[in-house]
Amino acid sequence: MFSKREARNNLEQVQERSRELGSELCDELKSVAGESCDYLKKNPWAGVGIGAALGLVVGVLISKK
Template identity: 45%
Template sequence: MIEPIPTQTGARDQLMNDLKTVISDAESWLRNGGQLTGEEFQAAKAKFERTLHNAKEDLVRFEQNVVEKTKIAAKATDEYVTENPWKSVGIGAAVGVVIGMLIARK
């Protein structure tokens, strides 16, 4: 049997926090960019670039996690259908009938 991957809500939360920080830094940079001196400007730019880099890395990790979970779900589905072909046909037919009835009501 296939073991599920633990949920990665922490990775998703970190990605969302990084994206919020990027947006906040960008807004601050746009608001105050004209008032910054050369050294302050360089420090703000470096901070923004670091935050953006972190957000990109988190996005890549999150994407890899989603792809891996999708592959596991597809394999589990394939195994189930292989082991239970007539049940799968019945479930598919039942879902089709329900969807057909919902469409016909409109």
């Protein structure tokens, strides 16, 4: 059986690791967002195509009720 102290230590370790992973994920998402923004500035029609395709998919999914 776990003691309260062991459970608390395990909880603190999990919380610390989740904070680290959350920070890493946030940094990675910022990097990807910056790169995609640069790509769309260089290729604006690609953004239009992607938006149209997503709109079509969402429209088909909504109309299948």
